[in-house]
Amino acid sequence: xxxxxxxxxxxxxxxxxxxxxxxxxxxxxxxxxxxxxxxxxxxxxxxxxxxxxxxxxxxxxxxxxxxxxxxxxxxxxxxxxxxxxxxxxxxxxxxxxxxxxxxxxxxxxxxxxxxxxxxxxxxxxxxxxxxxxxxxxxxxxxxxxxxxxxxxxxxxxxxxxxxxxxxxxxxxxxxxxxxxxxxx
Amino acid sequence: xxxxxxxxxxxxxxxxxxxxxxxxxxxxxxxxxxxxxxxxxxxxxxxxxxxxxxxxxxxxxxxxxxxxxxxxxxxxxxxxxxxxxxxxxxxxxxxxxxxxxxxxxxxxxxxxxxxxxxxxxxxxxxxxxxxxxxxxxxxxxxxxxxxxxxxxxxxxxxxxxxxxxxxxxxxxxxxxxxxxxxxxxxxxxxxxxxxxxxxxxxxxxxxxxxxxxxxxxxxxxxxxxxxxxxxxxxxxxxxxxxxxxxxxxxxxxxxxxxxxxxxxxxxxxxxxxxxxxxxxxxxxxxxxxxxxxxxxxxxxxxxxxxxxxxxxxxxxxxxxxxxxxxxxxxxxxxxxxxxxxxxxxxxxxxxxxxxxxxxxxxxxxxxxxxxxxxxxxxxxxxxxxxxxxxxxxxxxxxxxxxxxxxxxxxxxxxxxxxxxxxxxxxxxxxxxxxxxxxxxxxxxxxxxxxxxxxxxxxxxxxxxxxxxxxxxxxxxxxxxxxxxxxxxxxxxxxxxxxxxxxxxxxxxxxxxxxxxxxxxxxxxxxxxxxxxxxxxxxxxxxxxxxxxxxxxxxxxx
Numbered sequence: 211x212x213x214x215x216x217x218x219x220x221x222x223x224x225x226x227x228x229x230x231x232x233x234x235x236x237x238x239x240x241x242x243x244x245x246x247x248x249x250x251x252x253x254x255x256x257x258x259x260x261x262x263x264x265x266x267x268x269x270x271x272x273x274x275x276x277x278x279x280x281x282x283x284x285x286x287x288x289x290x291x292x293x294x295x296x297x298x299x300x301x302x303x304x305x306x307x308x309x310x311x312x313x314x315x316x317x318x319x320x321x322x323x324x325x326x327x328x329x330x331x332x333x334x335x336x337x338x339x340x341x342x343x344x345x346x347x348x349x350x351x352x353x354x355x356x357x358x359x360x361x362x363x364x365x366x367x368x369x370x371x372x373x374x375x376x377x378x379x380x381x382x383x384x385x386x387x388x389x390x391x392x393x394x
Numbered sequence: 395x396x397x398x399x400x401x402x403x404x405x406x407x408x409x410x411x412x413x414x415x416x417x418x419x420x421x422x423x424x425x426x427x428x429x430x431x432x433x434x435x436x437x438x439x440x441x442x443x444x445x446x447x448x449x450x451x452x453x454x455x456x457x458x459x460x461x462x463x464x465x466x467x468x469x470x471x472x473x474x475x476x477x478x479x480x481x482x483x484x485x486x487x488x489x490x491x492x493x494x495x496x497x498x499x500x501x502x503x504x505x506x507x508x509x510x511x512x513x514x515x516x517x518x519x520x521x522x523x524x525x526x527x528x529x530x531x532x533x534x535x536x537x538x539x540x541x542x543x544x545x546x547x548x549x550x551x552x553x554x555x556x557x558x559x560x561x562x563x564x565x566x567x568x569x570x571x572x573x574x575x576x577x578x579x580x581x582x583x584x585x586x587x588x589x590x591x592x593x594x595x596x597x598x599x600x601x602x603x604x605x606x607x608x609x610x611x612x613x614x615x616x617x618x619x620x621x622x623x624x625x626x627x628x629x630x631x632x633x634x635x636x637x638x639x640x641x642x643x644x645x646x647x648x649x650x651x652x653x654x655x656x657x658x659x660x661x662x663x664x665x666x667x668x669x670x671x672x673x674x675x676x677x678x679x680x681x682x683x684x685x686x687x688x689x690x691x692x693x694x695x696x697x698x699x700x701x702x703x704x705x706x707x708x709x710x711x712x713x714x715x716x717x718x719x720x721x722x723x724x725x726x727x728x729x730x731x732x733x734x735x736x737x738x739x740x741x742x743x744x745x746x747x748x749x750x751x752x753x754x755x756x757x758x759x760x761x762x763x764x765x766x767x768x769x770x771x772x773x774x775x776x777x778x779x780x781x782x783x784x785x786x787x788x789x790x791x792x793x794x795x796x797x798x799x800x801x802x803x804x805x806x807x808x809x810x811x812x813x814x815x816x817x818x819x820x821x822x823x824x825x826x827x828x829x830x831x832x833x834x835x836x837x838x839x840x841x842x843x844x845x846x847x848x849x850x851x852x853x854x855x856x857x858x859x860x861x862x863x864x865x866x867x868x869x870x871x872x873x874x875x876x877x878x879x880x881x882x883x884x885x886x887x888x889x890x891x892x893x894x895x896x897x898x899x900x901x902x903x904x905x906x907x908x909x910x911x912x913x914x915x916x917x918x919x920x921x922x923x924x925x926x927x928x929x930x931x932x933x934x935x936x937x938x939x940x941x942x943x944x945x946x947x948x949x950x951x
Contacts, residue, residue: 213584220580224577228618231615231616231620232619235619235623238642239640319631320631322639322640326632326634330622
């Protein structure tokens with residue numbers, strides 16, 4: 211039996227480097243914008259902060275899903291998986307809303323280095339959230355057909371580790387982009 | 395060697411053949427680590443020929459001053475594709491492929507931890523290569539900005555053609571493949587070892603693959619993110635690396651070399667592993683200082699992460715930065731020197747058998763040390779300022795990459811070919827190959843040291859008739875032709891020996907690691923029964939129960 215959890219942990223470590231590079235690019239260009247939009251002039255930390263809470267909450271609910279799995283509570287596991295998906299989807303909706311607002315003001319990836327680094331960093335994070343949502347939906351679909359009766363499932367645990375990682379990345383990204391620009 | 399060959403019956407497990415059962419489908423759909431490993435080797439052979447032909451065309455163009463054999467535009471495409479091919483589609487996939495083949499056998503496992511992920515890794519390399527080579531068919535031709543793709547050369551408006559886009563996409567695919575095989579190797583080595591095979595007993599080749607895999611998973615993401623940024627620059631007009639729009643060309647250099655320097659250790663560490671397997675077997679002695687070989691590899695892996703800017707001394711990063719990177723780079727010479735000492739000490743007093751694998755391994759030490767010495771020289775800032783981007787650099791990295799990695803690859807092929815196919819490679823052709831390689835290689839690259847010191851820059855498609863430049867370049871070109879001949883001999887040897895070579899038996903070299911306990915070629919399930927492992931040389935212990943390596947070892951069943 212291959213060690214799936216070990217694989218996902220090293221994968222997450224590898225992915226961390228990828229995000230560190232994107233964050234480094236953002237930090238490298240922060241404060242170098244001579245004209246055009248910046249984080250301070252174009253973002254709203256409160257609205258994004260509220261949507262961030264949904265993503266943070268989803269980390270809690272997937273932990274509850276795992277707990278239900280271990281307790282062999284199949285129904286509650288399905289419920290918590292569904293709640294996790296909904297919370298993640300709300301976060302993505304919030305990000306889409308934010309992006310649409312920026313693009314409406316002609317703040318795009320090609321506008322200046324702020325646009326370039328902001329859209330790349332949040333875009334890659336959003337992409338990872340979407341991948342997570344797809345995997346969670348597959349989990350939920352399989353669970354609805356009767357899989358994952360517990361008490362153990364590598365599938366659920368591995369995707370849960372990935373989901374916590376995506377969450378953790380967002381805490382760093384939010385701190386670097388929003389907290390740094392507005393609260394420091 | 396031939397006298398000690400036991401007479402063996404024909405292999406009961408024939409090599410998978412295209413004519414049998416499902417034909418090509420049996421290969422395309424395979425998730426068996428041995429088949430995937432062999433496919434890696436075959437694909438790298440194709441790319442090796444292609445990359446070699448590109449080099450040959452360049453050498454012909456440079457054979458005399460102001461020669462008009464190929465146009466400057468084509469020349470730029472050739473050196474870009476030559477470097478990219480040789481690094482990403484020859485040396486890397488070869489070493490990964492031979493690792494995929496051998497690691498499960500060496501640790502007594504049935505397969506890799508994730509066989510399907512393994513197949514994905516392989517096919518991503520193939521498609522990455524096809525993607526990059528497809529750019530030759532586009533109207534504007536292949537990428538032409540050099541293998542390190544410095545911005546703004548790789549950016550619009552300097553590269554309006556699609557070459558760099560194909561390049562970044564293809565390498566992104568290959569990068570994902572490398573991370574996947576790195577992950578696969580790590581989990582395989584950490585969790586699938588047979589009982590008794592502790593981390594202090596795994597063959598050194600496996601140690602090298604392990605350290606390389608850690609480098610892969612932590613270093614490839616650096617360049618993957620840089621490729622993503624470059625693609626965003628080129629496709630969506632982002633401004634990461636375009637100084638005209640507020641971006642930073644230096645940032646690309648940091649990102650690229652942040653990956654690029656550890657990458658050279660990814661290219662050489664598994665080669666060290668091959669050498670560390672071959673030298674003890676052909677010196678008839680256990681490796682000298684196993685712990686030091688493994689430990690110095692870990693040291694190299696860690697140090698390699700902090701030396702990238704020695705590729706950027708000419709950028710003007712400031713004296714303090716240059717000083718740090720210069721000293722840190724020189725430090726790497728210490729763990730590397732430790733290994734050279736270990737290999738030489740292993741040979742010292744041994745009953746050396748100069749079969750072809752050992753010839754290449756011995757030559758490896760000499761040629762690699764040559765490249766290492768020039769490497770320490772150019773780690774010094776003043777010397778680097780004089781010779782940077784000259785043919786001295788070209789000579790240096792060909793000594794470590796061809797004289798190092800490729801020599802080890804040849805040693806490995808001659809050593810494990812009997813395991814791969816059940817047949818020995820021809821020793822006569824092997825010796826022809828070896829001596830032609832030695833002559834051709836040194837003839838091609840040794841004079842390039844002088845050309846570099848005399849000021850000949852790399853990446854120029856022609857040069858004026860300065861004193862000695864023409865004659866030295868001609869020597870180099872003749873050497874390249876000899877080198878090409880040696881590769882032909884090698885390919886002929888592989889072709890002939892695969893069908894008509896002497897039958898090998900399980901353990902033709904009388905070696906000690908577990909892969910030699912399996913049949914040649916190994917059965918689909920590798921081992922009927924994995925021999926007990928009570929030391930670093932399980933087959934030695936098996937053959938000499940009265941004189942085991944670790945007399946007090948606990949028996950694990």
